[in-house]
Amino acid sequence: RKEVEQDPGPFNVPEGATVAFNCTYSNSASQSFFWYRQDCRKEPKLLMSVYSSGNEDGRFTAQLNRASQYISLLIRDSKLSDSATYLCVVNQGGKLIFGQGTELSVKP
């Protein structure tokens, strides 16, 4: 079993759609969780941290379920500029473990 597993993509959605990405992790001792965004042929950049209580940043909502070892990212009102690969990331003892990424393509 992979340490961090994400929905296989790609997701193709129209502008304005709501899209959700799911991620599961295998190590229950994982300490913190993040979503990174990676544009085509660019480096990953932190999108948001994920807190146990759930957190929101504009159109983006992240949720964590420690009991199920599950993380999600919801994007509302998708924009063309949201097209990218979204990486689920788990911190295990200071070491970041990345999922394989889920590609999102938002179409006009």
Added chain:
Amino acid sequence: EAGVAQSPRYKIIEKRQSVAFWCNPISGHATLYWYQQILGQGPKLLIQFQNNGVVDDSQLPKDRFSAERLKGVDSTLKIQPAKLEDSAVYLCASSPGTGYEQFFGPGTRLTVL
């Protein structure tokens, strides 16, 4: 503030040749990471430095890969000899310390023919 710098941006070599990558982290960042990202996969940590000491190199193929951060600032990653499966993007990242946000450089895209 200047970001993480890497060079070269692209490198094409033949198998069994050697190659070296260079990384200059954000000023003041104590922790430096090298990742390997194969097409279609997420980045995989190769080695983590805290200042000039190695914290984690458990996934570094030590028979062919080596890395150093002699003065606790710049770092180099070397592959000798390269194999076809080493074709990937090599990303350097830095952070103020372990557990803080990591900032990535633009990466070096290596193609081994």
